[in-house]
Amino acid sequence: MMAPDPQIRRRAGVRVRLTLVATAVVALALIVGSITLWALVRASLYDGLMEGARQDASAVSSQIESGGVAGIGELDDDHLVQVVDASGTVVAGSEDAPTTPVTSTEHPEPVVQVGDTRYAVAIERTDGDLTVIAGRPTSDADQTIATVAIALAIGVPILVALVAVVAWVGVGRALAPVERMRRQVGDVTSATLSRRVDEPGTHDEIDRLAGTLNAMLARLDLAQASQRRFISDASHELKSPLAVLRQYAELSRAHPERLADDELATAVLEEGARLESLVQGMLVLARADEAALHLEPQDVDLDDLLLDEAARLRSLGGPTVDTRGIAAARMRGDRALLGQLVRNLVDNAARHARSRVSLAVRREPERIVLSVGDDGPGVPAADRARVFERFVRLDASRARAHGGSGLGLAIVAEIAHVHGGTVHLTEDAELGGASAVIELPTHPDA
Incomplete structure (x- = not known):
């Protein structure tokens, strides 16, 4: 059987993923904490037993030094005590102590097994050749450690399950507005x-x-x-x-x-x-x-484009064209689009001019300013931004009669925008009518 394509396999939702992550993090923290707690409890209990065994060995050693082996008093029944001589022979001990040393006196083990009982042991050397081995049973400590382990083994899964439930409910409540928005957007x-x-x-x-x-x-x-x-x-x-x-x-x-x-x-x-x-x-x-509307950048002389349009208007016998404001102005841009921009501006001015159209362009340090004006009726201040919208005519019948489509200035605005420039109508037109001003960066691709 073929395995499903991973690209089409459905991914778990955010709620499931967040719940799994939160549960996994808490579970890992609880497991590490439980192991650490169990180890600390065990170390603490065994350290106490070892300290008690050292105290027992020290007490027996003091009794031997003051009264010899015969001076050893009665010992607790549950404590282990052995007195070993230099040859390794047990010369005295508690009632149930073995007759052989339970651990090496040179390299003693911390815990030994004697019969069914485990002892935590310590040694103490006397001033003579005797060594005292003392031990305390670990049964109570082992039972406590086992109880702690059982409690952790039961408590940790319960806590993890509780965290999973709380995370599931909490994440669900937090994501409820998102799910509601998803349904609302899905219905749109x-x-x-x-x-x-x-x-x-x-x-x-x-x-x-x-x-x-x-x-x-x-x-x-x-x-x-x-x-x-x-x-x-x-x-x-x-x-x-x-x-x-x-x-x-x-x-x-x-x-x-x-x-x-x-x-x-x-x-x-x-x-x-x-x-x-x-x-x-x-x-x-x-x-x-x-x-x-992508650009094909090249060096474009805007003054040449304006002069070509001026020559075209003159050849058609249109209004008088004033080109005295044209200066050298080269920029990087799309020649076809910039040519369309200039033609649309000039045609628009020629349609609305009474007798004169002015063309001007100048280069500044970081931009080129191009303006086309006419001596027509002008544009009211409230409509100067609206004329660059599509199919907008302030006088629809007159514009249609002159061949206008209502798209010319909208195209001008788009071409200026794609070159990184702006377009607007000025309030103080030189000829008294409308004057469109285009500001273009010299390097639009920069």
Whole structure:
């Protein structure tokens, strides 16, 4: 049987992982602490027995030095005492003491087994050639140690289980708002982006998460509203030239004698150019929305772009073009996009100018300032930021009559933004009308 692919294996939830981690940490701490406690209790009890055995050996040694072996008084029945001479022979001892030394007098063992009893032993040498071996039984200490071990063996698993339950419940309560937010966000669809998740108001990480989710939903709601408005406006804009083309086609088929070929060709070319401009503008804005409006940096002379547009306007017999403000201004940027930016600005100024258009550009230490103005009616202060939105016309009928799509300045704003620049309308236009000012860094890629 093949093992499941690790990439598709379901990972345990946060609640399970946190509970396991907390339980494992506490279990490890309790086990280490229990072993340490058991070792300390055992060492303490055996140290006490060893100290008692040393006291017994010292007492017997004192009795021997003062009265000889015969001077040894009565000994406790549960204590072990042996008096060993230099040859290793037991010359005296307690009632149940063996007749042979229970441990070496040169290298004594701390604990010895005598019959069924274990003794903690100590030795004491007298001034003569005798050695006293004294021992105390470890049965009571061993029973206490065993009781402690049993208590720890029972108590530690109970404590670990209690910690696991508390961690499970505690983590569950802590994550309950997150699970509630997950369900609420899971119910949000493209038609219900106006919904918001409940913010607990606890001013902690979960409260900040709820605020972040609500801010994200608000941005999505706004983006969807903008997208719907964009589609609606685009449909409306595309419908107008298509309707004109359809009318000319129907008129040409029904009454060919009333429509000259030149008039039909002119209408088709004009409306086709308008359609092409709309589609091209929408493609640029769509790429900008998808962050796909990438630059192909190269050295671009903005003064040359402005002079080319000035020559184009003059060749079309448009308004008078003032180019005295154009100075040398080279920057790193995308030549095609910057050319579109300049053309849109110039076309917009030419549409609204009465008789004059001014073009200017200058280079400063860290930026280039480009401005295009006209002597038209200007833009009210309240609408100067709105004109850079998509499909915005302050005078829709007049702009459409002049071929405007409402996308030109929006494209200018996107191209300036992708180059790291800004665009705005000034309040003190030199010619008295509107003046668009673009500020671009000399090295946008830096």
